[in-house]
Amino acid sequence: MSAAKDPDKGRETREKLLDGALRTLTEQGIAKTSARSIAAAAGVNQALVFYHFGSVDELLAAACRYGTEQRVALYRDRLAGIGSLSELLAFGREMHEEEREAGHVAVLGQLLAGAQTQPRLAAATAAGLALWVEEIEKVLARVLAASPLGEFTDVVGLARAVAASFVGLELYEGVDPVGTERALASLEQLSLLVGAVEDLGPLAQRAVRHRLRRSSRP
Numbered sequence: 001m002s003a004a005k006d007p008d009k010g011r012e013t014r015e016k017l018l019d020g021a022l023r024t025l026t027e028q029g030i031a032k033t034s035a036r037s038i039a040a041a042a043g044v045n046q047a048l049v050f051y052h053f054g055s056v057d058e059l060l061a062a063a064c065r066y067g068t069e070q071r072v073a074l075y076r077d078r079l080a081g082i083g084s085l086s087e088l089l090a091f092g093r094e095m096h097e098e099e100r101e102a103g104h105v106a107v108l109g110q111l112l113a114g115a116q117t118q119p120r121l122a123a124a125t126a127a128g129l130a131l132w133v134e135e136i137e138k139v140l141a142r143v144l145a146a147s148p149l150g151e152f153t154d155v156v157g158l159a160r161a162v163a164a165s166f167v168g169l170e171l172y173e174g175v176d177p178v179g180t181e182r183a184l185a186s187l188e189q190l191s192l193l194v195g196a197v198e199d200l201g202p203l204a205q206r207a208v209r210h211r212l213r214r215s216s217r218p
Helices: 007-028 035-042 047-053 056-080 085-102 104-115 119-144 155-172 177-198 202-216
Strands: none
Touching: 007 035, 007 047, 007 056, 007 104, 035 047, 035 056, 047 056, 056 085, 056 104, 056 119, 085 104, 085 119, 085 155, 085 177, 104 119, 104 155, 119 155, 155 177
């Protein structure tokens, strides 16, 4: 059976190209990412980029989802064990360090840069980020269910705000690490305030809900 018709060989080649694309984005940036540079990183013939994906853009789009799926799967169990907003923030700090050390922040930055001018890449990057949003949404729905703030919180919107903040801080750290640390510290202070509200007794929580309902009326 030829390599082109061998499904295992084809799958192996695709994975090499996907890994090669992510490595090229990290090490060379999107401006120098081409069929040639990706094939060199993957250790395969350049023609296989087009055979398996049709174009470099399609390969990058697939690599974006492939890479994100791997990272989300790595953290899914830890996310499932989070029981409070403060724990979610602590997890975010840990993941921030791990992702930066692994080079995935650089990949995200390059994909976002390319997405500004390449609609196909923009759609793929958005789809990749949506995987993170989905996991964060599950955590927020769970931890806010028993909170007096839960009924006043748009969990879907908040999940996107959290994801957008994380992405922004990841990229911002490259130019202002001190400012990033202050931003994270401010979020910790906010989580402490939320925790204080959640620790109030039933009467106090009822008063908080009443005040929030009045404030939310048109």
